[in-house]
Amino acid sequence: MIKSIIENKVDASEGEKQIARYQAWLREQRQPTNGQHLLVFLTPEGRKPQTGNPDDVRCVSYWQLGDWVSSLLPELPERLHTALTQYRENCHIIGGDRRYGMAMDDELRKFLTEPPNLDTALEVAEAVETIRREAASQV
Numbered sequence: 001m002i003k004s005i006i007e008n009k010v011d012a013s014e015g016e017k018q019i020a021r022y023q024a025w026l027r028e029q030r031q032p033t034n035g036q037h038l039l040v041f042l043t044p045e046g047r048k049p050q051t052g053n054p055d056d057v058r059c060v061s062y063w064q065l066g067d068w069v070s071s072l073l074p075e076l077p078e079r080l081h082t083a084l085t086q087y088r089e090n091c092h093i094i095g096g097d098r099r100y101g102m103a104m105d106d107e108l109r110k111f112l113t114e115p116p117n118l119d120t121a122l123e124v125a126e127a128v129e130t131i132r133r134e135a136a137s138q139v
Contacts, residue, residue: 003029004038007049010062010094019052044094066091 005022007014019041026037039057041049046061048054069088073081112121 002032002035002037004040006040006042008042010044014050017051019049019057021052023052023056044096061095062091063095063097066095066097 003026005026007019007022019039022039026039029037031037041047041057041059042062042065043059044062046059046064048059049057066088069084069091073084073088076084111117
């Protein structure tokens with residue numbers, strides 16, 4: 001059985017010797033008959049890890065992940081296609097593509113400003129502001 005580790009870092013730093021510990025664990029695992037064990041370091045920009053041996057890590061950006069998901073879409077059933085299209089867009093947003101974010105902002109603005117949704121939108125905005133003040137006072 002091939003063992004893989006995907007370490008996902010978005011707005012977080014590595015733990016002390018985190019990647020080195022994962023690499024050590026993978027080295028202790030029995031090698032697969034076909035292929036090899038894999039350690040993937042997934043970050044918005046595809047950066048190298050700060051700990052461990054970066055040569056033994058596959059660094060992947062969210063943009064690359066989104067492109068990979070895109071390559072799968074044509075062959076998928078419609079229901080899965082819809083879900084993974086949204087996931088691909090999120091990957092590209094995390095990877096820095098603002099085109100998707102702006103389209104989402106426009107859709108959200110349109111939805112929230114429709115008369116039946118406006119009261120709820122205002123309540124959410126007030127709640128967010130309250131949470132923001134509470135969080136700022138705890139820092």
